[in-house]
Amino acid sequence: MSSPRRLLLPFCDDSTLIFAVRLRNLLRVAAPEADVTLGCYMSEQALSLRQLQMQLPEADYLILSDEMLIESVQQGYYDAVLTSRVFRSLTDFLRTPVLKHLRGRARVIGFLGGLDFFPDRSYANRIPCDGVFMFPRGEVEKFSAWATKQVENDSNLTAPLVDFGHPTFLEPSPTPPADLETRRDIYFFAQAISPLTRRGRLHVLEAMVALAEANPDRTIWIKLRHLPDENTSHLHREKHDYQGLIEAAFKSVPPNLRLTACPMHEALEQAALGITCTSTAAIDLIREGVPTMVYLDYVDAYMDPMSAAMRRIFEGSNVITSLDDLLHLRHGTPDPDWVKQMFCPHDLGQRVLDMVETLQSRSASASSG
């Protein structure tokens, strides 16, 4: 019998931390004996104390400098590093032939960061990895074919193992939440850089004010991804925060329009309806069986490359909603075929462990051969 797997899950900001926590939960179910360690990668650290306390109340993580991360991989302190962001130091390591070929090093498995708006970039960032998890389902074949072509032209590359899934994209439960009928709150899930322009964000705010005025018996929450002083060094830095826009551009807002930076699971447990423009929150909402609207027709949407990309990803989903439908609270039901393509089975933790096993045995047989 093989010894328990030692797995390192690095994180540096709210997106990578949420990924790491969710994957750790799946791994703990699939292999309770596995040694799963979260590591805060300091070179790109962009988390506030509040965010850390909210996601990791037990503070059970270690600190990773560039050198420590690379040493961990090189010396094989872990069987695998599982990451949703392939950090530059990891890429450099894996692109160095004598290091990539090294016996006993940790295998690196890359996941997508979330909704993949720009696949070319994601493909290029993940090809040095030993294994890759992609979605939607069709991307597995597309990425594999692309990787095979790259390998033909570059003798320093090897084609990664490829599988389907992401811990945020788990198949929705077939039944909606038991208390959905009694819920009243509507949540708008904000995203840092989309809508891109100040005018576009003001338009969305005006729509939320209109919803609040038309539904005085409901609370309309603007769910902030982070507080204005947080994520200032995040990959996606917010230029026009909603709180600041309300203060600057509105004399007053209805009392039932409120802002919150509560944890995602709290919002999902209370939402009767969730609205977003380009946030991965749309996926969280569908997964949890909460009625979902993706609104992409905001003012200045043509300025925002994420609007077109989100429309491509959600094409056929039946949740893209016009402004008129949004204001009248008319939402669609997610298309089952689209859901099947986008969401993966709940055995993801086991499949990750299987991939680690395959990569380790492949490495062992190569070094003994």
Add this chain to the structure above:
Amino acid sequence: MLLARLKATRLGKWLYRQSRHPRLGVPLRWVMAQGIHERLDLAHWRAANRRHNARQAATLAAFRARDTGQPRS
């Protein structure tokens, strides 16, 4: 995008450096906070884009006016 192109030029990089200056950068930061630079993009002048923005604004105005018969401020 005009802004993306500007950012890649020497002028754009110089403007960005100036905007970080504690005193001299104040007007530049104000312009950015107001989104004034965003309105300079040529994309706003395309007929299809103007129609798109007008349609969204009209839909919102019509919804807000439906109870009172008057657009709200």
